[in-house]
Amino acid sequence: MTEDILWLGINAKYSHTSLAIRYLREAVPGSRILELTINHQLLDMLGEIYEQQPKVLGISCYIWNIEVVKRLLRLLPAALPDTVIICGGPEVSYGTADFMRDFPMVDYVLRGEGEESIRQLTSQLLTCQFDRSKVNALLDQSEIRGIAWRGADGTVHEGHDVTVADLAAVPFAYREDEMADICERILYYETSRGCPFSCAYCLSCATAGVRYLPLERVFAELDFFVRHDVRQVKFVDRTFNAKKSHFLPILKYLLALPDSCRTNFHFEVAIDYLDEEVLTVLGQLPKGRVQLEIGIQSTNEQVLKAVSRVNHWADIKAHINRIMSFHNMHLHVDLIIGLPREGMASFQRSFNDVYELQTDMLQLGFLKFLKGAAMMNLVTPYGYQYMPMAPYEVLVTDALSYGEIRWFHSFEMVFELYYNAGRCRKTANYIIREQEDGDAFAFWQKFTDWWEEKGFHKIGHSTKNLYGYLRDFASQAYALDRKLLDNLLRYDALLADGGRIRPENLDWNRQNYQDITADFWKGAPSRVREYLPGYEFTNWRDVNKKYHIEIFAYNVMEAEDKTLTSQRTAVLFDYTAAEPVDQTISLDLDGMAKK
Template identity: 90%
Template sequence: MLTEEILWLGINAKYSHTSLAIRYLREAVPGSRILELTINHQLLAMLGEIYEQQPKVLGISCYIWNIEVVKRLLRLLPAALPDTVIICGGPEVSYGTKEFMREFPMVDYVLRGEGEASIRALTSQLLTSQFDRSKVNDALDQSEIRGVAWRSNAGAIHEGCDVTVPDLTEVPFAYRAEEMADIRERILYYETSRGCPFSCAYCLSCATAGVRYLPLTRVFSELDFFVRHDVRQVKFVDRTFNAKKKHFLPILKYLLALPDSCRTNFHFEVAIDYLDEEVLTVLSQLPKGRVQLEIGIQSTNEQTLQAVSRVNHWEDIQAHIERIMSFHNMHLHVDLIIGLPGEGMASFHRSFNDVYALQTDMLQLGFLKFLKGAAMMNLVTPYGYQYMPMAPYEVLVTDALSYGEIRWFHSFEMVFELYYNAGRCRKTAGYLIREAEQGDAFAFWQKFTDWWEEKGFHKIGHSTKNLYGYLRDFALAAYDLPAELLDNLLRYDALLADGGKIRPENLNWNRQAYQDITADFWKGAPSRVREYLPDYEFTNWRDVNKKYHIEIFACNILAAEDGTLTGQRTAVLFDYTAGEPVCQRISLAIDDMAAQ
């Protein structure tokens, strides 16, 4: 079957990701095959894997995360596969198409825009001609295919135009049952709509107008497929999941009705200020872990937001995030962008503090990118922008931030990622921000970053164990605080992060000092332990040490949230059996013991 000689290549950013685009193409051209690699593959190994497939047609999906690898690969392909027809598609080649085809003459065709419809017509021509480029090019000269750029046999490049699929029902479901055993533990991407109701200048969605939706009956059927195959996570790529209430609310209600045994997590990007009471009520009822939300805040500077054609209703954003956080049933991920128009250090300081105060599960700090086809390109001159000419096209200079400041922000982002976004040292950082910085979170992370750079830590990798010692050393140098207090806070944090498995050696662990007392607790009357762990049964010490830990602190460490730490010695039991650690104070005979 000739279509078996067509291969779609997806080069993902990580192994845990999957490529939605190449699966769409596979289903659009029955019988064709897919190959998934990552940008971490060695280039010659990548070339070798493609060569083993011996495709007559090779289609490559081009995105911001892989385009530089794709360009290097393209230069090697003619030597390995001189007769193979090469097709490129995706956002990175849908704009500036003629320049791309001039730079890479080995590329025969480019799909511009949404390629599911045009690829059928192009591959039909290729199959009819038995992969003869010259015959296909002659046919295209006579009757071009919308959405396809090509070269005439005389060498002229015809750009064509980018297209959209007006009716999403024409787009096939991307996944197959036979592949699910291999990919169900990875992130599976899925969409129920295309387009966005907003026109933010930095986003490529501003290049298309309107939003198109899949019928809900089809959505429910496809979600059933994911649940039936026990998928770990489905990440919706809908630009604004809650753009239309009649569409998204029934989906949330469907997720609410799934059985408790369903482990699939569904990730959505939402404009959280547009949620209403009915939606919030449904969100409050969802089982823990069923849904996670990503919220693009980007900035709280109204003038900056106006410059990029974005409207944030900050009071609603703040109220809705605080409300959802109180449900304790879902992960919340919020975004800020560094380098937006007019947002200098002082303005970002305010935006960061505004968003940090919400204490969401993750606060991602991204750098402004100048995407091909996005309206941000029109703001380059007015705001004095300079940016990387190659992917990922990140900002280097703005009218409000020098290159030196943006370079520093990369260290800031690194430190913040290692600590806050990794869920480490949050109690210690919170205490220091509250007690030493009078609530100014940016000032704390700024000072920590400056210290980090002074030590040269931004130039090297770091083990998780060392991170606790770094924060202790910084805090002792920057603030007038007792070393014992910091040690207690950091031990508490270490037991709450990374599943409690990391025990930094530079902290004053007291397992030996209180070994007899804690052993008596576990080996004593089961009824005593069950006051704290109702289902507890002693089996063996290995099992106890794996599931639980008791640590003695020199202060009432559980009060670290409100800053009322006192010298009251406290025994805390950490329970790791429920996924996320649960800690509670327990009664032990420690009050009369001297600290060792």
């Protein structure tokens, strides 16, 4: 009978997986799961659910899918009129009565953490042979904590949201027989629930305390992921390093994994709370084993105080610089646009502070007003206006007009296409240093204004065109020599996107030095091995796939910290590693190799 119960997860992307529906599947043995994405056509979704013919359909509701879920719910009664519908998740755990009144086809709502309450509800549904009226009558007599339902008279009883007191009681979410199908996707995992901090914009502020899984179980479950060669395990612990006696043994476990392990583990950390012992372990990790996400949000102390957050900026900066020096992990930092009191000037300072760190990614997010979060109490004091539907993004603040918020969306688009995509960083940073006296925000602000003047914020763009756009903007805004820009942009193109993108509007030296580079590859192997140990010439296709030599009119490899001057330079790019490796090589650019 439990095979008649289907849990539906609608993910933001195909590469994601749903942790919530897997928990429910394990809580109700024999039940099934179905994963779709928000990119599916609505009627295709309805058709896939119909094919399963569930007698009970449970839908996981989050900020990224709730608008799709609402549209789907209105279609379900026509396709599956007798199916019992259960919704759960953060989007329906608050304002539950209103949700159930607006969507009368929803029979029950799981409020809060549902792994224990769903066992009781499904047990009653099975006992009553999926008869809603009988189950509701039982609930009228003895409610199940964490369940909202409709009474015999149609009245919505909200019940109470619940948490699972003993996290160890929650079953492991993944199964052996599904791993071959999902090991290349992002698998979400948690070792704790709750957060020691109370940031107003985060839903974790609604739950007091932090609960942890026993370490013995964590190690066994991590073994499971490693054994199945999972590409990435993304921890959803709100603050992974909240308790050193919990997180440090996990880091040491990861350190002890064999070099053959390819699994990447993603954590969100409060980096200012790391100590020397933890930093030492992080420095010893193999490259790519771990990546860290660091929520900075703002560097303005008054802004942070307004949302009940405390940052220790000196420690954050020192620890990020220290970890960056390890060159063994991806660092992702966050800023939030629209925080109280954070106007354009304040955000400019925050942006410049964080940009200076040159982390792998600087994500610019827009403040959201999540149901149940304390941010809702700040709407009136700070004059907020925000979207009434998901994703509930800010529209107006006490310090930013709608026009400025709208402009920031273009700013974020430009920044994503270039910096966060790993493109044109050398060029941008050279201009920032040489032309803007280090003011990164001023550069990206001018670029965004130019972008909007061209109407580029309204259309899509091919990667190849991005290089030409930056060259045209910089030539116009800073009167920079186009030859210098061409050299910098060619250098950037060969370092980004695996070197596969060769924009046609740049001056590639495909013919000018062909004989010289051919002589380098086919000459004495010992000469090449000075730069590429173990090199053996096989065929031109193999060479062209793995390596590239480009001749520049400037010593572009000094772009990080020097003003460039004319100096013909040969640079070898090696694409055999996970990230391109570039190095200067010695060639006689007048026609003969020196070695």
